[in-house]
Amino acid sequence: MVVDKKVFANMLVQAAEYMQAKTEYLSEMDSCFGDGDHGITIGKIAALIQEKVSQWEEAQDIKSFLDDLGMAIMEVRGGSAGPLYGTLIGGLGVDLNDGENTLEAEGGKRMFTGCLSEMEDITTAKVGDKTMMDAPIPAVEAAQKTEGSVKDILEAAARAAENGAKDSEKYVSKFGRARRYKEQTIGTPDAGAVSTSIFIRGLSDGMK
Amino acid sequence: MKMKKFINDPANLTDELLDGLVLANKEIIYRGDQNMIINKDPENADRVTIVTQGGSGYEPAISGFVGEGMVDISVVGDIFAAPGPQACVDAIKLADKGKGVLYIVLNHAGDMLTGKLTMKQINKQGIHCIKVVTQEDVSNAPRENADDRRGLVGCIPTYKIAGAAAAEGKSLEEVAAIAQRFADNMATLAVAVRGATHPSTGATLADLGEDDMEIGMGQHGEGGGGRQPMKTADETAEIMVNALVKDIGIQSGEKVMLIINGSGATTLMEQLIVYRKAVDVLKQQGIEVVANYVGEMLTVQEQAGFQMFMARMDDELLRLWNAPCNTPYLKK
Numbered sequence: 001m002v003v004d005k006k007v008f009a010n011m012l013v014q015a016a017e018y019m020q021a022k023t024e025y026l027s028e029m030d031s032c033f034g035d036g037d038h039g040i041t042i043g044k045i046a047a048l049i050q051e052k053v054s055q056w057e058e059a060q061d062i063k064s065f066l067d068d069l070g071m072a073i074m075e076v077r078g079g080s081a082g083p084l085y086g087t088l089i090g091g092l093g094v095d096l097n098d099g100e101n102t103l104e105a106e107g108g109k110r111m112f113t114g115c116l117s118e119m120e121d122i123t124t125a126k127v128g129d130k131t132m133m134d135a136p137i138p139a140v141e142a143a144q145k146t147e148g149s150v151k152d153i154l155e156a157a158a159r160a161a162e163n164g165a166k167d168s169e170k171y172v173s174k175f176g177r178a179r180r181y182k183e184q185t186i187g188t189p190d191a192g193a194v195s196t197s198i199f200i201r202g203l204s205d206g207m208k
Numbered sequence: 209m210k211m212k213k214f215i216n217d218p219a220n221l222t223d224e225l226l227d228g229l230v231l232a233n234k235e236i237i238y239r240g241d242q243n244m245i246i247n248k249d250p251e252n253a254d255r256v257t258i259v260t261q262g263g264s265g266y267e268p269a270i271s272g273f274v275g276e277g278m279v280d281i282s283v284v285g286d287i288f289a290a291p292g293p294q295a296c297v298d299a300i301k302l303a304d305k306g307k308g309v310l311y312i313v314l315n316h317a318g319d320m321l322t323g324k325l326t327m328k329q330i331n332k333q334g335i336h337c338i339k340v341v342t343q344e345d346v347s348n349a350p351r352e353n354a355d356d357r358r359g360l361v362g363c364i365p366t367y368k369i370a371g372a373a374a375a376e377g378k379s380l381e382e383v384a385a386i387a388q389r390f391a392d393n394m395a396t397l398a399v400a401v402r403g404a405t406h407p408s409t410g411a412t413l414a415d416l417g418e419d420d421m422e423i424g425m426g427q428h429g430e431g432g433g434g435r436q437p438m439k440t441a442d443e444t445a446e447i448m449v450n451a452l453v454k455d456i457g458i459q460s461g462e463k464v465m466l467i468i469n470g471s472g473a474t475t476l477m478e479q480l481i482v483y484r485k486a487v488d489v490l491k492q493q494g495i496e497v498v499a500n501y502v503g504e505m506l507t508v509q510e511q512a513g514f515q516m517f518m519a520r521m522d523d524e525l526l527r528l529w530n531a532p533c534n535t536p537y538l539k540k
Contacts, residue, residue, distance in 0.1 A: 074325060075292035077285070082292055083321045122324045176317055 001151055003103040007207055008062055009053050011154075012069075014206025015199045016053075019046035022198055030191040033178035038191040041078035045085050048073055061101055066093030080176070081192065084123075084132060088196065091118030108150035112136075112143040112157060123175075127164065130171040130178070130185060132192030138164040139200055151207055158197070158204035165189055165197035211410045218408040222264040222286055229271055233536040236275040240302070242295035243284040245271040250280050250305065256374040256383045257281070257303040258367060260312040261296050261326075262319060263288045265407060268537035269506035273364055277533030277540070278371040279312075287408050288428060290318035293325035300330055300337055308336035308380030310370050310387060314359025315343035338384040342366050344396045344517075346455045347424025360396040361469040361506045361515045365529065368538065372531035386528070393520035395455045397448045399423045400471065400513035401438065407509060414511070421513070423447060428508055441478060445485035445516075452518040453493065460494030465529065467500065467517035472507035474514050479503065486516065499529045505537070 003011070019042050027039030052069050060068075070090015076082035095114030096107065103111065116136060125131040127138065142160035146153045166189060173185040215221060222243065230239045240246045250257055261283040262270045271282040281299045285291035300309045311330075313323035323339055330337045342359040349356035370387040378386070401421045403414030413428050421444070422435045439447075458464060466486055468479045483502045490497060498521050506515070521529075533540045 071294055075294050077289065077292075079289055080318045080321050083318075083325055086292075087325065121328070122321060 001149060001207070003108065003150055003207065005056070005062060005101050008103075009056060010208065011203040011206035012049050012053050015202025016046040016049040018198045018202040018205075019043070019049075019195065022195070026191050026195050029188065029194060032188045033173065033181045033185050034191065035079060035177065037078055038081060038195065041076060041081040042195050044076045044078065045073055045082070048076060049089075061096075061099050062103075063093040063096040063098060063100065066090055066096075081195075084119075084192070085199075087118050087122055088115055088132075088136065088199075091115035094118055103150055105148065105150050105153055108153040109143055112140040112153075116140040125175055127167075128171050129174040130168050130190045130193075131175045132190065132196045134168040134171070134190055134193040135161040135164045135196035135200065139197075151204075154200075154204040154207055158201040161197035161200040165193040168193040211405055211407070213405070213407055215407060221407055222284060225264060225267065226271065226284060229267075229536065233275075236534060236536060237271070240281070240299075242298060243291060244295065244299050244302075245274045245282045245284065246302075247274050247276065247280045249276045250303070253280075253305045254307065255305065255377055256307045256310055256380045257305055258310050258312065258371050258374060259283070259296070259299050259303050260363070260367065261285070261291050261299075261322060262314055262363075263290060265509060266506050268504065269361075269364060272537035273367050273505075273535045275533065275535030277375055277531060278367045278535045278538065285318075287406065290316070290322045293322050293329060296322060296326040297329045297333075300326070300335060301333075304335060304337075308338070310374065310380060310383050311337055311339045312363060312366060312370065312387070313339060313341050314363050315341050315355070315357060316359060319359070336380060338380055340366070340370070340384055340387045340391060342391050342394075344391070344394045345424075346395045346397050346451060351455060360398060361467060361517050362391065362394045362396050362519070364469075364505045364538075365394070365465060365467065365501075365517070365519065366391055368533060369525060369528045371533065372528035375531065376528075386524070390519060390525055393456060394465075394517065395452045395519075396515050396517045397423060397451055398471070398513065398515040399444060399448065400511055402473065402510075402512035404428070404472065404509035404511035413508070423451075428511075441481040442485045445482045446489050448516045449486050449489040449518075452516060453490070453495065456518060456520055458495055458518070458520055463496050463498040463521045463526070464490065465499035465517070465519040465521050465525075466490070466497045467505070467515075468502045469506055469515040469517060470504045471511040471513045471515065472504070473510040473512040476503065479514055482514065482516070498526055501538075 023039035023043040030038035074086030139157040139161040146156040169189040257280040265287040343357040344362040345358035
């Protein structure tokens, strides 16, 4: 199975649906040490993904669509989640070629490497800093290591992202408003890492 | 919790306050798209222009300093939240009159993220723009780790210095170098005695005991300094002056700018009493105050406390500080 425009659109819509379903859960998690609005912002991002996918024009390739979608998401109000998610999602297209509308295993891997390099341009957060990066960094690593179809690669990334988000509960917060709570943050996962893992899980499950 | 504030629907706070600001100063500024406040003056400007960005809820900062001789466009986010990069990219393109744009960003996580993403786009599009970051809070990191220092009231005099340098017709590289030199030689310390209320959510931003104060409060009560029993104005001023002098490394015989910036609920009476003692402490150390401001420049709602700002001055910086400007909240 390959990822073409139609499949990619389904993947994004599935991700948006998963995000919509978890908004309250995410806000609750965020309210422990953050503003408690992460779910609201994720809901806005998900709605924007759905809207933009529904308007995806025939002539626009995957790379350019993701670039536009990323820029639009950056403007979503509600703290840093908009710019971070915009970079993450726009980044998926960065290493794709113009006019490339069919992705196989190698293309799937490129999607994740581009995404990580864009994120690393704007944040120095590493795994263990208790930020959203706790999910995509292991996801990209897992994607690179996986041999198999593009579906296998997406599945490996989704699993690694989920494990990474789960592991974030063990860490002490090093960034953002939660940082001042230090050791108290142990035991609560990072809401951004969890929402990112939900997004990547949606991409994988949406590939059908 | 019920808020005792004169507001309407919390969702419209930023929109309504910007409308009010523009109505009150319509000979100086107007409102652009995407929450931009634009200087009326530079329509035909043949000089470097100045763009900045930041959240709302800090009035008069940041948009109260848009106008002749200071900021050309401010891009405003929601209450206490940075705007997105697209609006900043658009503002920089709009501001560019062919001589380049100086883009001033305060060091707060959201603003820095937007700043980086904006510069990425701006560089891609080949626009001549230099970013200067203000990061002068001495309480949360030593000078060597400037990246961890928050941007407090120091952005305002930086706007003034940069705006005046631009008005003199200097190149973007020169304007940026002057702004950077000023920013590298400034420091701020914040003290708070009572926290603010987030005007959208009603949440209390800092929790201080009845008899406590905290020196090193940051902008919104992030803390990081020393919580201690309440002291007198003179005692507090002395502690703060000494911390700032030490941080910048100011020596006897040098000249400084001194600003007492009220955080919102501390009276001008208190600010003036503190200022008087601060000047006295400096004088005893052979340091002369050659530039000053006492009053509210950058507030946090009804937070009680103030920020003390100090910067090393030279003849050029002093000339730029004293140059004419006409903005809603600073006129020279």
